[in-house]
Amino acid sequence: MTKRMTAFAAVTMLSLGAPVLAQMGGGDPMSMLKAADTNGDGAISKAEYLAYRGSHFTEMDANKDGFLSSADAASDERGGRRMERMIAQADFDKDGKVSRAEFDRAPAPMFDRLDANSDGTVDKAELAKARAEFEARREERGN
Numbered sequence: 001m002t003k004r005m006t007a008f009a010a011v012t013m014l015s016l017g018a019p020v021l022a023q024m025g026g027g028d029p030m031s032m033l034k035a036a037d038t039n040g041d042g043a044i045s046k047a048e049y050l051a052y053r054g055s056h057f058t059e060m061d062a063n064k065d066g067f068l069s070s071a072d073a074a075s076d077e078r079g080g081r082r083m084e085r086m087i088a089q090a091d092f093d094k095d096g097k098v099s100r101a102e103f104d105r106a107p108a109p110m111f112d113r114l115d116a117n118s119d120g121t122v123d124k125a126e127l128a129k130a131r132a133e134f135e136a137r138r139e140e141r142g143n
Contacts, residue, residue, distance in 0.1 A: 033114075033127065044122040049111045050104070057103050069097035 036044050036052035062072040068090075073083035090098045090106035098106075114122045114130050122130075 033122070033130070042124045042127075044111075044114075044127075046108070046111060046115075046120050049108060049122070053108070054100075054104055057100055067097035067099055068103065 032052075033044060036048050038048050038051070057068070060068055060072060065071075068083070068087065070080065070083060070087070073080040086106075087096070087098055090102050092102050092105065111122065112118075114126050116126050116129070
């Protein structure tokens, strides 16, 4: 359950964008982003980012039906709201669930926001800026 919730938090953060950072209670988003740096160069390419995000689909699919839906949401209210927002954004055929193909096609606003110079890579400076912003928001909330 904890592994699934961590995966859900990571993918929600990665797929929905910066506003989710302020709302997330579990996991360090910056650690999650660093985990996406598979070649260890200190930067995250869009391909690395999307691969990392996609790697958590199976973990999030709690009932193993091949889709993400409200049935897969965490048992707490907050997790359910996050799942509903993700479904609303990625459910292109409006059937109330998100297939792997839809999940992979979903926008990546977090990556786009972090990639301040729009070069297709989030470099160390961009990550440092994001970390500082995240920490400032965390301090404002008293976490």
